[in-house]
Amino acid sequence: MTNTTAKDLPRTSSCYARSAIEGTNSLREMDLNGKLNIRGDASEQKFVDGMSQVLEMDLPISANSVNERGSQRLYCLGPDEWFLHCNLKSTDSLAQNLREKLAGVHCAVTEVSDYYTVLRLSGPDAEGLLRRGTPLDLHHGVFKHDHTAQTRFGHASILLHKLAEGEAWDIQVRWTYAEYLWDYLVSAMRSL
Amino acid sequence: MLLIECPWCGLRDQTEFHCHGEAHITRPLDPDSLSDEEWGSYVFFRNNPKGLHYERWEHSHGCRRWFNAARDTVTDHVYATYKPGVAKPEIES
Numbered sequence: 001m002t003n004t005t006a007k008d009l010p011r012t013s014s015c016y017a018r019s020a021i022e023g024t025n026s027l028r029e030m031d032l033n034g035k036l037n038i039r040g041d042a043s044e045q046k047f048v049d050g051m052s053q054v055l056e057m058d059l060p061i062s063a064n065s066v067n068e069r070g071s072q073r074l075y076c077l078g079p080d081e082w083f084l085h086c087n088l089k090s091t092d093s094l095a096q097n098l099r100e101k102l103a104g105v106h107c108a109v110t111e112v113s114d115y116y117t118v119l120r121l122s123g124p125d126a127e128g129l130l131r132r133g134t135p136l137d138l139h140h141g142v143f144k145h146d147h148t149a150q151t152r153f154g155h156a157s158i159l160l161h162k163l164a165e166g167e168a169w170d171i172q173v174r175w176t177y178a179e180y181l182w183d184y185l186v187s188a189m190r191s192l
Numbered sequence: 193m194l195l196i197e198c199p200w201c202g203l204r205d206q207t208e209f210h211c212h213g214e215a216h217i218t219r220p221l222d223p224d225s226l227s228d229e230e231w232g233s234y235v236f237f238r239n240n241p242k243g244l245h246y247e248r249w250e251h252s253h254g255c256r257r258w259f260n261a262a263r264d265t266v267t268d269h270v271y272a273t274y275k276p277g278v279a280k281p282e283i284e285s
Contacts (some may be wrong), residue, residue, distance in 0.1 A: 135193070152258075
């Protein structure tokens with residue numbers, strides 16, 4: 001049996017045949033980054049301390065919030081679930097460090113780097129384009145910079161993140177849904 | 193458009209949720225002592241009221257957590273949503 005490492009994996013999702021759109025509004029697929037799904041109990045001090053020590057940042061506690069440090073982003077998805085975006089190369093060592101630090105604590109660290117991909121949509125109409133597919137209230141007074149939410153876009157479940165600056169959104173979607181999401185957004189762009 | 197309040201994510205559109213039937217059905221502590229009729233009633237039979245109904249819901253396109261909701265089956269009005277393990281709230285319909 002041969003071991004497959006992250007560097008052997010193809011870095012394109014189901015929308016591999018689509019080339020990035022650069023214009024008033026832009027859409028592109030981000031390079032593959034490392035992704036860890038972490039389950040644990042936020043009321044257990046050992047878990048919270050271990051997480052903050054290894055990742056060197058505070059653990060976001062309320063669902064749909066995000067903390068950022070360097071290239072790492074830690075999303076809180078629910079009362080007992082977190083999602084880490086990190087540099088692809090440091091994924092294995094981070095997962096290993098977390099597992100060692102959290103040994104004996106009831107939790108799970110799962111690598112899911114190649115299960116999701118991230119599309120970045122930016123431009124003055126980005127909010128309106130997203131409204132075509134998601135029922136979430138994206139008005140800038142409600143969904144502010146650095147807000148994040150798991151929601152629906154068309155038939156796909158997504159993790160939506162409005163970046164800290166400008167009109168740019170990161171949309172994390174399952175690898176196999178990427179093409180569907182891409183074409184949906186492109187068709188929305190055409191009808192602007 | 194019906195908005196449902198997820199106990200963790202707040203108000204969200206109904207299309208993000210799925211309903212999974214009646215809530216607060218307790219598994220019998222000693223199934224061996226039950227008659228076939230009692231077991232059948234536990235497994236298969238559910239209330240189907242016209243009006244207030246306590247249901248289990250799942251925020252399937254969001255945080256994927258389960259919670260309970262008190263909903264009126266006639267008007268679709270959701271009186272309350274609450275976390276699992278919490279006693280059912282008294283609702284005057």
